[in-house]
Amino acid sequence: MGKIVLNRVNKSFGDVAVIPGIDLEIENGEFVVFVGPSGCGKSTLLRLIAGLEDTSSGRIEIDGKDATTLPPAKRGLAMVFQSYALYPHMSVKKNIGFPLKMAGMDAAEAEKRIANAARILNLTNYLDRRPGQLSGGQRQRVAIGRAIVREPAAFLFDEPLSNLDAALRVSMRQEITELHQTLKTTMIYVTHDQVEAMTMADKIVVLNAGNIEQVGSPLELYHRPANLFVAGFIGSPKMNLIDGAEAMKHNATTIGIRPEHLDVRADGPWQGIVGLAEHLGSDTFLKVTVEGLGTLTVRATGEVSLRHGDRIGLSPQLERLHRFGADGKALA
Amino acid sequence: MARAVTPRRMILTTIAAWGVALVIAFPVIWMILTSFKTEASAVASPPELIGASWTVENYVEVWSRSDYPRFFWNSVVISVGSTLLGLAIAIPAAWSMAFVPGKKTKDLLMWMLSTKMMPAVGVLIPMYLLFQRLGLFDTKIGLVLALMLMNLPIIVWMLYTYFKEIPGEILEAARMDGAALWNEIVYVLTPMALPGIASTLLLNIILAWNEAFWTITLTTTKAAPLSAFIASFSAPQGLFYAKLSAASTMAIAPILILGWFSQKQLVRGLTFGAVK
Numbered sequence: 232m233g234k235i236v237l238n239r240v241n242k243s244f245g246d247v248a249v250i251p252g253i254d255l256e257i258e259n260g261e262f263v264v265f266v267g268p269s270g271c272g273k274s275t276l277l278r279l280i281a282g283l284e285d286t287s288s289g290r291i292e293i294d295g296k297d298a299t300t301l302p303p304a305k306r307g308l309a310m311v312f313q314s315y316a317l318y319p320h321m322s323v324k325k326n327i328g329f330p331l332k333m334a335g336m337d338a339a340e341a342e343k344r345i346a347n348a349a350r351i352l353n354l355t356n357y358l359d360r361r362p363g364q365l366s367g368g369q370r371q372r373v374a375i376g377r378a379i380v381r382e383p384a385a386f387l388f389d390e391p392l393s394n395l396d397a398a399l400r401v402s403m404r405q406e407i408t409e410l411h412q413t414l415k416t417t418m419i420y421v422t423h424d425q426v427e428a429m430t431m432a433d434k435i436v437v438l439n440a441g442n443i444e445q446v447g448s449p450l451e452l453y454h455r456p457a458n459l460f461v462a463g464f465i466g467s468p469k470m471n472l473i474d475g476a477e478a479m480k481h482n483a484t485t486i487g488i489r490p491e492h493l494d495v496r497a498d499g500p501w502q503g504i505v506g507l508a509e510h511l512g513s514d515t516f517l518k519v520t521v522e523g524l525g526t527l528t529v530r531a532t533g534e535v536s537l538r539h540g541d542r543i544g545l546s547p548q549l550e551r552l553h554r555f556g557a558d559g560k561a562l563a
Numbered sequence: 564m565a566r567a568v569t570p571r572r573m574i575l576t577t578i579a580a581w582g583v584a585l586v587i588a589f590p591v592i593w594m595i596l597t598s599f600k601t602e603a604s605a606v607a608s609p610p611e612l613i614g615a616s617w618t619v620e621n622y623v624e625v626w627s628r629s630d631y632p633r634f635f636w637n638s639v640v641i642s643v644g645s646t647l648l649g650l651a652i653a654i655p656a657a658w659s660m661a662f663v664p665g666k667k668t669k670d671l672l673m674w675m676l677s678t679k680m681m682p683a684v685g686v687l688i689p690m691y692l693l694f695q696r697l698g699l700f701d702t703k704i705g706l707v708l709a710l711m712l713m714n715l716p717i718i719v720w721m722l723y724t725y726f727k728e729i730p731g732e733i734l735e736a737a738r739m740d741g742a743a744l745w746n747e748i749v750y751v752l753t754p755m756a757l758p759g760i761a762s763t764l765l766l767n768i769i770l771a772w773n774e775a776f777w778t779i780t781l782t783t784t785k786a787a788p789l790s791a792f793i794a795s796f797s798a799p800q801g802l803f804y805a806k807l808s809a810a811s812t813m814a815i816a817p818i819l820i821l822g823w824f825s826q827k828q829l830v831r832g833l834t835f836g837a838v839k
Binding site: 281283302303304308309310312313314316317318319320329330333334377381 | 730732733735736737738739740741742743746750751754755757
């Protein structure tokens with residue numbers, strides 16, 4: 232079990248409300264990602280759930296029981312930290328077994344669980360090593376191992392991949408996703424990387440300045456962003472946002488169109504000049520300066536033989552156009 | 564750019580370093596040499612070195628005239644005891660200051676250190692009277708308490724500095740893993756801070772061993788450590804330099820040997836945190 236309910240959870244440091252008041256329900260077995268720019272309060276929210284920070288007001292329920300004032304160890308949650316936070320003086324085996332030792336589990340059962348975790352995470356050959364003798368990816372796996380042996384109600388991940396290099400990040404991302412499919416345990420994952428959020432989550436919670444901007448599945452957020460913040464944050468490259476006369480034509484204050492929803496066509500209504508062309512092989516990203524609209528990013532599939540200074544026409548896929556009102560909220 | 568080290572510069576620096584080391588060590592070396600001279604040779608003017616008459620008689624006499632093992636044992640009990648007691652108090656104190664600091668923690672640390680600036684003579688009379696009234700005068704437990712209190716600010720400061728180096732996330736991980744406060748300190752914090760705790764231990768044993776003001780003032784015979792043992796050789800009949808030197812050498816020998824073997828640890832401890 233691992234259902235977590237936040238009810239008006241508030242956290243203030245002095246006069247500053249980092250989390251003004253959050254309501255959120257996380258269902259058992261869900262993979263939930265908290266995403267947002269740095270300083271948006273996502274890590275603080277995770278730490279409140281973990282019990283490493285005290286709430287200023289509000290209520291946290293875990294599996295139907297009030298856990299607001301419970302110490303971290305009593306909440307039945309396990310956490311994986313950004314810095315791995317391994318015990319440097321203990322072997323991998325002792326690191327993984329530490330929570331079991333603290334729980335007073337008998338040696339035989341502990342041994343079995345450690346061996347099982349090591350097998351799942353490919354750590355069997357490294358059990359006698361110290362964390363200092365492991366690579367970054369292996370250390371992260373030890374940290375995950377230490378979390379899974381406890382068979383917690385939910386896993387909390389605090390930006391666990393940000394210290395890894397790009398290639399390793401991609402493979403660890405898959406490993407964590409597969410782990411979730413195997414264990415089927417609730418996971419809450421904090422990241423500032425929207426690609427991680429999109430690829431891993433069942434449900435994404437977009438946070439900004441301590442408030443939830445939108446909750447939904449990755450594709451819901453992509454197709455139907457609730458407001459300008461989510462529209463600009465989810466999707467890579469970013470959605471093009473256009474104000475002024477062009478937006479007025481669509482009865483909106485701001486309109487948004489994703490780079491992949493702009494077609495390059497000589498007779499397109501938006502005529503512009505290519506500023507920069509980034510050739511990635513599979514895609515080409517074009518920065519096109521359109522008079523009256525500013526610089527738009529265009530994602531063209533495949534290799535496109537456009538260069539700096541070329542004049543092109545752009546045609547937006549109108550059914551994919553997002554419209555926003557003066558308050559920044561999406562218009563129906 | 565790295566500074567080039569020419570052979571000439573190297574030789575000059577080495578000579579200078581040896582020169583400074585010799586100046587610093589000279590009194591101790593001279594004391595050890597004097598302890599092997601006869602009394603006449605020890606006070607000869609100009610000082611004798613090559614032509615001096617050498618003997619081990621001083622050691623034999625110092626040993627037979629006094630109860631060296633008792634003084635030695637008192638020194639061990641007082642220095643080790645005060646340090647261990649100090650550590651037992653300072654580890655939790657430094658833990659709270661390093662990991663759950665309050666608004667006034669820095670002020671508290673500064674205040675603790677400032678007590679070290681106070682001249683000890685200022686509290687001589689109150690301490691003396693207090694010790695007499697409480698029945699602590701000339702007892703080992705009294706000296707253990709006095710020296711522990713005297714060195715506590717240094718112990719807390721040193722441990723605080725080491726603890727600050729330990730990432731808070733590791734302690735949080737221990738908390739998530741179900742470690743109660745005590746287990747967190749025993750299984751995670753202490754092993755990680757062990758090098759720091761070891762150098763604090765060594766340094767404070769040395770400080771307590773060398774302490775003379777309070778150990779001489781607050782003892783007469785029963786609890787007197789080696790500092791009092793040395794003092795007892797400056798007799799009213801006159802100074803016997805050779806015997807005094809022999810007694811002093813015997814008093815500092817144990818700590819000198821300890822210091823020699825642990826110098827790496829001590830230097831590391833004193834510069835800990837200076838360089839990441």
